[in-house]
Amino acid sequence: xxxxxxxxxxxxxxxxxxxxxxxxxxxxxxxxxxxxxxxxxxxxxxxxxxxxxxxxxxxxxxxxxxxxxxxxxxxxxxxxxxxxxxxxxxxxxxxxxxxxxxxxxxxxxxxxxxxxxxxxxxxxxxxxxxxxxxxxxxxxxxxxxxxxxxxxxxxxxxxxxxxxxxxxxxxxxxxxxxxxxxxxxxxxxxxxxxxxxxxxxxxxxxxxxxxxxxxxxxxxxxxxxxxxxxxxx
Amino acid sequence: xxxxxxxxxxxxxxxxxxxxxxxxxxxxxxxxxxxxxxxxxxxxxxxxxxxxxxxxxxxxxxxxxxxxxxxxxxxxxxxxxxxxxxxxxxxxxxxxxxxxxxxxxxxxxxxxxxxxxxxxxxxxxxxxxxxxxxxxxxxxxxxxxxxxxxxxxxxxxxxxxxxxxxxxxxxxxxxxxxxxxxxxxxxxxxxxxxxxxxxxxxxxxxxxxxxxxxxxxxxxxxxxxxxxxxxxxxxxxxxxxxxxxxxxxxxxxxxxxxxxxxxxxxxxxxxxxxxxxxxxxxxxxxxxxxxxxxxxxxxxxxxxx
Numbered sequence: 012x013x014x015x016x017x018x019x020x021x022x023x024x025x026x027x028x029x030x031x032x033x034x035x036x037x038x039x040x041x042x043x044x045x046x047x048x049x050x051x052x053x054x055x056x057x058x059x060x061x062x063x064x065x066x067x068x069x070x071x072x073x074x075x076x077x078x079x080x081x082x083x084x085x086x087x088x089x090x091x092x093x094x095x096x097x098x099x100x101x102x103x104x105x106x107x108x109x110x111x112x113x114x115x116x117x118x119x120x121x122x123x124x125x126x127x128x129x130x131x132x133x134x135x136x137x138x139x140x141x142x143x144x145x146x147x148x149x150x151x152x153x154x155x156x157x158x159x160x161x162x163x164x165x166x167x168x169x170x171x172x173x174x175x176x177x178x179x180x181x182x183x184x185x186x187x188x189x190x191x192x193x194x195x196x197x198x199x200x201x202x203x204x205x206x207x208x209x210x211x212x213x214x215x216x217x218x219x220x221x222x223x224x225x226x227x228x229x230x231x232x233x234x235x236x237x238x239x240x241x242x243x244x
Numbered sequence: 245x246x247x248x249x250x251x252x253x254x255x256x257x258x259x260x261x262x263x264x265x266x267x268x269x270x271x272x273x274x275x276x277x278x279x280x281x282x283x284x285x286x287x288x289x290x291x292x293x294x295x296x297x298x299x300x301x302x303x304x305x306x307x308x309x310x311x312x313x314x315x316x317x318x319x320x321x322x323x324x325x326x327x328x329x330x331x332x333x334x335x336x337x338x339x340x341x342x343x344x345x346x347x348x349x350x351x352x353x354x355x356x357x358x359x360x361x362x363x364x365x366x367x368x369x370x371x372x373x374x375x376x377x378x379x380x381x382x383x384x385x386x387x388x389x390x391x392x393x394x395x396x397x398x399x400x401x402x403x404x405x406x407x408x409x410x411x412x413x414x415x416x417x418x419x420x421x422x423x424x425x426x427x428x429x430x431x432x433x434x435x436x437x438x439x440x441x442x443x444x445x446x447x448x449x450x451x452x453x454x455x456x457x458x459x460x461x462x463x464x465x466x467x468x469x470x471x472x473x474x475x476x477x478x479x480x481x482x483x484x485x486x487x488x489x490x491x492x493x494x495x496x497x498x499x500x501x502x503x504x505x506x507x508x509x510x511x512x513x514x515x516x517x518x519x520x521x522x523x524x525x526x527x528x529x530x531x532x533x534x535x536x537x538x539x540x541x542x543x544x545x546x547x548x549x
Contacts, residue, residue: 012277012517056462056515057306081306185301206302208313209514212273214266215289215318216304218297225297225318230273 012211013040013099019092020070026151028077029123030086034094035070043103044130045182045202045234048073049210051095052081058097059085060207062123062182062233064155065130071098074126074152100210101233104131104180104200113138117176117199119191120152121167121183124204129155131180139174143167143187171195182233192237201240202233247538248527250284250506252483253406253431255340255367257284257506260496260539261524264487264510265290265344265370265410266315270329274513275336278521284506287342288329290372291360293352295321299377300454305443310462310489311511312441314377314455317346322356330365340367342408345399348380354398361403371399374412374437376459386412386437389424396428406431408485413465413472414440422476434485434508435476436469461511465489470502477503477544491519493526497534501546 017036024030034050041063048071049058059081061073077083088094104127110116113135120128121143132138132155140161144150147165162170167187171179171194179199181191188201205228208216212230219226220241226232248259263274265287274280298318305312320328333341343366347353353371360366373386373395385391392409399407409425411418413436422433438459443452451457469488477484486504490496491512499507512519527539536542 014518051515055306056309056311056511057304058515079306206304208304208311209267209517211517213269213517214304214313214514215269215298215315216313217301218303218318220297224295224320 012097013037014095014097016093017070017096019088019090019094021090022086025074028086029151030075031064031072031155032075033070033072034096036096037098038066038068038071040099041066041071042099043105044127044134045101045103047100047210047233049097049100049207050085052085054084055081057208058210060100060210060229062126062202062204063130064126065133074123076123097210101229102231103127104202104234106135106178106180106200110135110178112136115177117141117174117179117197119143119179119181119183121181121187122149124181124183124187124202125152125155127182127202128180132156132159139176141170141174143183167191168194189242192240192242195237199237200234201237203228203235247531248524250539250543252485252506253368253408255406259284259524259527260500260506261520262286262342262485262506262508263513263520264508265342265372266313267510267513270325271333271337271341272329274517277517280337281339282521282524283339285339285342285367287344287370287508289319290317290344290346290375291319291322291325291356292317292346292348293322293356295319295324302452302454303458305452305458307441307443307460307462308464310460310464311514312443312453312458312460313438314453314458316377316455317375322359326359326363330363334365341365342368342370344370344372344410346372346375348378350395350398353395354402357399358402361405366405368406368408369399369403370408370410370434371395372410372437374410376412376414376438376440376457377455383412383414386421387415389420392421393424393428396425396430400429408432408434410437411435412437413468418472419475419479422480426480426482430482432483432485433476433480434487435472436465436488439465439468461489463489463491466495470499473499473504474502474546478547493523493530496523496527497530497536497542500539500542501544503544503547505543
């Protein structure tokens with residue numbers, strides 16, 4: 012984990028209430044899509060976790076949805092605002108090397124869970140993309156997947172069967188990830204979007220049950236192998 | 245003896261700063277970030293007889309100047325702590341540690357304490373009778389003076405190590421609970437645990453926490469904790485550990501003035517994992533600013549100023 016101040020450089024609205032934010036600063040802690048950052052919001056006690064969308068040598072981007080007052084205020088901050096950020100948190104996606112350019116890889120983003128899929132898509136130019144939303148009118152972010160075959164749906168389950176793939180990477184809410192895990196026959200990796208406390212493994216605020224025992228979403232995760240997760244009724 | 249030195253039940257602490265249970269894991273996560281031997285000591289994650297997953301998610305919520313948690317005592321169980329966590333801790337922390345113990349019956353408290361009593365790394369047993377996030381245990385022992393005394397007495401019988409009883413603020417009279425613990429053989433009391441609280445999500449119209457309620461901590465509770473430390477330290481002879489919302493060296497001094505012998509720092513670590521290191525570094529300058537030469541000179545100063 013690293014800590015540093017980052018400059019809010021750009022706020023690119025993807026649809027009302029959802030933006031791609033670019034923050035400029037040290038990006039040395041980023042290794043793989045699926046890792047996350049914790050951004051401190053002025054006036055709030057807890058930092059907010061965001062999956063990293065992508066990064067380059069000058070900074071990184073995250074997708075922020077106005078989910079409550081904190082994220083709403085974050086989206087309203089002017090460019091140039093300095094923000095304290097913890098970076099390099101969690102473990103990213105590690106699809107098998109045999110996937111090559113990704114023609115057998117399906118990237119599944121549910122809601123703002125599409126964020127790390129954009130970074131993965133850049134690394135797997137042949138990967139297919141499934142973007143699922145509660146309702147079709149909620150859809151956003153297709154422009155982050157230029158050059159890819161993208162399926163936008165409000166029916167998450169049917170495309171899991173219809174789109175041929177050998178491996179998947181998925182990110183989204185717990186309920187959506189449960190549905191993916193139970194319906195997709197391929198092997199895959201799943202990243203969870205949960206409320207967190209510290210984000211570095213001290214508070215046990217976000218935990219999942221796995222075949223290895225209890226795992227912290229922030230530390231052992233947020234990316235888990237489909238096979239290691241245990242789902243309760 | 246440095247100017248920051250204090251003592252807790254006969255064991256010398258290099259300084260009065262102790263990360264609180266539940267906010268510092270078993271120490272290992274923080275050892276990656278700084279040398280945790282700079283701490284007075286720390287209190288490890290609340291440990292029960294059997295492994296516990298804890299409550300459903302969400303377990304965490306924002307609050308004005310603080311946070312709510314309803315983790316529900318997730319821990320690997322005392323045997324795994326002894327087998328795995330303590331040996332790992334030994335490689336990064338050379339001081340005696342505070343073993344925080346929770347339970348759902350007097351027998352469980354007694355059994356866990358007996359097993360941890362045999363561990364040379366453990367300097368103190370901190371008996372948590374104040375967890376608000378579990379049912380049938382935790383706080384139900386800490387809200388009744390007779391039950392608090394019964395747990396204290398049971399633990400006292402199985403250990404020669406100092407017994408610290410961690411008290412709940414969710415009571416009408418914390419002084420009477422503290423006195424009961426002292427009479428039953430406690431060597432120190434630690435206060436306060438979190439304040440029972442809740443938040444409701446405006447979108448879903450449901451409680452944010454899956455457990456409905458959780459414990460409030462952070463700067464929001466500091467004045468409540470300070471008041472309770474002030475009251476209890478006047479009423480008991482044993483040392484008081486001040487806990488609740490401390491996040492600066494100034495807060496530490498204020499808590500010592502109220503009568504605490506040392507302090508535990510909880511939620512502030514989750515916001516800034518380096519905060520205890522910074523507070524320890526800041527203490528000498530802040531003591532200079534207010535004219536204190538040693539930490540021992542500060543303790544209880546507000547009672548006889």
